[in-house]
Amino acid sequence: MNENPPLLEVDHVTKTYFHVHALTDVSFSVRAGEVVGLVGDNGAGKSTLVKVISGVHAPDSGSIKLSGVEQSFRSPRDAIEAGVETLYQDSGLAPDLSIGANVFLGREKLLPGIRGKLGFLAQREMDVQAHADLERVGIAVPTGRSTVSELSGGQRQAVAIGRAIAWARKVIVLDEPTNHLGARQAGEVLEVIRAARSQGLGVIFISHTLPHVLEVTDRIVVLRLGRLVRDAPTSEFDTNSLLGTITGLIGGDRDPALEAT
Amino acid sequence: MTQQGVDAPGPQGAAAVVEPAEGADGALERIRTLVRGQQFLLLIALVVLVVFFTIERSAFISQTEISNLLNDWSTVVLLAVGETFVIVSGGIDLSVGSTVTISGVVAAKVMGGMTGTSEPVILIVGLLVCIAIGLLVGAINVLLINVARLVPFVATLATLGAGAGFALVISGGAPVGADSQAIEFTTPKLWVFSWPVLAIIAIVVVSYLYLHYSRFGRFTFAIGSNRFAARAAGIAVKRQIAKIYMLSGLLAGITGMFYFLRLGSGAPTSGSGEELQAIAAVVIGGVSLLGGVGRLGGALIGAAILTVVTDGLVIINVNPNWNQVAVAGLIAAAAALQALRPGRGLTSSD
Numbered sequence: 001m002n003e004n005p006p007l008l009e010v011d012h013v014t015k016t017y018f019h020v021h022a023l024t025d026v027s028f029s030v031r032a033g034e035v036v037g038l039v040g041d042n043g044a045g046k047s048t049l050v051k052v053i054s055g056v057h058a059p060d061s062g063s064i065k066l067s068g069v070e071q072s073f074r075s076p077r078d079a080i081e082a083g084v085e086t087l088y089q090d091s092g093l094a095p096d097l098s099i100g101a102n103v104f105l106g107r108e109k110l111l112p113g114i115r116g117k118l119g120f121l122a123q124r125e126m127d128v129q130a131h132a133d134l135e136r137v138g139i140a141v142p143t144g145r146s147t148v149s150e151l152s153g154g155q156r157q158a159v160a161i162g163r164a165i166a167w168a169r170k171v172i173v174l175d176e177p178t179n180h181l182g183a184r185q186a187g188e189v190l191e192v193i194r195a196a197r198s199q200g201l202g203v204i205f206i207s208h209t210l211p212h213v214l215e216v217t218d219r220i221v222v223l224r225l226g227r228l229v230r231d232a233p234t235s236e237f238d239t240n241s242l243l244g245t246i247t248g249l250i251g252g253d254r255d256p257a258l259e260a261t
Numbered sequence: 262m263t264q265q266g267v268d269a270p271g272p273q274g275a276a277a278v279v280e281p282a283e284g285a286d287g288a289l290e291r292i293r294t295l296v297r298g299q300q301f302l303l304l305i306a307l308v309v310l311v312v313f314f315t316i317e318r319s320a321f322i323s324q325t326e327i328s329n330l331l332n333d334w335s336t337v338v339l340l341a342v343g344e345t346f347v348i349v350s351g352g353i354d355l356s357v358g359s360t361v362t363i364s365g366v367v368a369a370k371v372m373g374g375m376t377g378t379s380e381p382v383i384l385i386v387g388l389l390v391c392i393a394i395g396l397l398v399g400a401i402n403v404l405l406i407n408v409a410r411l412v413p414f415v416a417t418l419a420t421l422g423a424g425a426g427f428a429l430v431i432s433g434g435a436p437v438g439a440d441s442q443a444i445e446f447t448t449p450k451l452w453v454f455s456w457p458v459l460a461i462i463a464i465v466v467v468s469y470l471y472l473h474y475s476r477f478g479r480f481t482f483a484i485g486s487n488r489f490a491a492r493a494a495g496i497a498v499k500r501q502i503a504k505i506y507m508l509s510g511l512l513a514g515i516t517g518m519f520y521f522l523r524l525g526s527g528a529p530t531s532g533s534g535e536e537l538q539a540i541a542a543v544v545i546g547g548v549s550l551l552g553g554v555g556r557l558g559g560a561l562i563g564a565a566i567l568t569v570v571t572d573g574l575v576i577i578n579v580n581p582n583w584n585q586v587a588v589a590g591l592i593a594a595a596a597a598l599q600a601l602r603p604g605r606g607l608t609s610s611d
Contacts, residue, residue: 076492076493076495077495080495086493088489088493092487092489092490092493092494093487093490094482094483094486094487094490094491094553095486095487095553096482096485096486096553096554097479097483097486097553101482101483105479105483105490105491105496106491106494106496107495108476118475119476119477120470120474120476121475121476121479123474
């Protein structure tokens, strides 16, 4: 078992859109070097939870803590600066920019001296470091200035994940990173997730592909109708029991239906 | 720990994650050659046109005519530069034509009222007025786009119409002011170059460096390529958009002053249709109207091709009404050329 102290704590988070309870009193934590799977049916609240953790939305009540310190993210920028990287569903890369430019997007390195003060980029340095960063997390990409649009779907996804892992200091949130990927490419993405874990990052892995979740995670958190219904080690699940918990055929620890009675 | 037997990824694991597809390096190289080749083709087209007009009429490359060409190029090139930034960011600025007009007209009014002041001071005031008007139109565009959330096409169509209308109202429909000394400024002083043309070339060079080598340019490309990705990466998208439209307005204002210098007065329709010339130059230059792709070098050559064709047809005594047809043909040819580029053409099929 992972004995590290919690890195990310989601503490009694509730989020309502108009009159829809997207999240109701959700609490769980992620430790350093731990991959937590976040699963649930469509509308279970996964995307809302991702947006709360990554600073896109503020929770109505409850809080997000990093290494025990309460955070109040007002924008994705705040979350990024606190050490939380997010891979949004269907990738957040600029296809017409080079790999290096994408890895450093929003955190460009400037040249030293007066040229840097005038805003000029240290592109060569960024290209070299981008490739080193991606290689460090286990991603080999074509060298040179090829744009992301010239890469295959799997390569793009790998760059997006690599960028997130290269920058993440504490937590990385991966929303459906294996979507649209073939079996081999998905396997490679899972390999990268394991590499992130071995670097001591806390990983939240969101996926509809349950075999991937069972394969790569240490613990699984199941959401249903905005509530957390099960939070247990992955070893306690198999595909059938996980599917049952997601759909409600199998009651969780904190089943909304049971609580109602 | 939760390693579960997973080792740190070795180099062999790394190689497995993303290996270039068979022959990808060669394919990428070919694509790059093609893209580079597009600017090269434009340059060849320009040379061919110059050679053609020179054969038709040798005076085409006389010092006088080259100086004229440079002046004509300068009237459109700053607009094309501003338009390149805007289009690369995924927008469009239709208002630049009437910004040229209204800044020239207002500056002419102001300068006309400065009798007894020395000429250089008058012209500097005129330039400042033009810059102020350009920034004002840019700011209105920003309000309409960022605050009122109009799409750039509609927002700048509104300011295009309003600016043209204001220019007619302010001028009363007749040229404003008359400054014969001003025209002297646009005659060549250094070989074929007049001082304003040299200043404009300097602005073009700085713009080139900023679009392709600075963080400002990087943000511009990123927003045009994927606005959501830019925002998610922490880029202040609206602030960057604001700067881009202000820049376009600024360059249009400077162009307004250049028109005043060339005409010696503020003409109420001087910039009319110039926005389309600028957009044509940018499109001919291979900049994608979808945003995120393009080289300023292409737009500069595009502006040169437009200028050479327009002036050349006059010089060889072709009815000037054919000019529009020629420009349309150039745009179609450029779009067809762009279609050779993977995925981002202007043709409808892909």
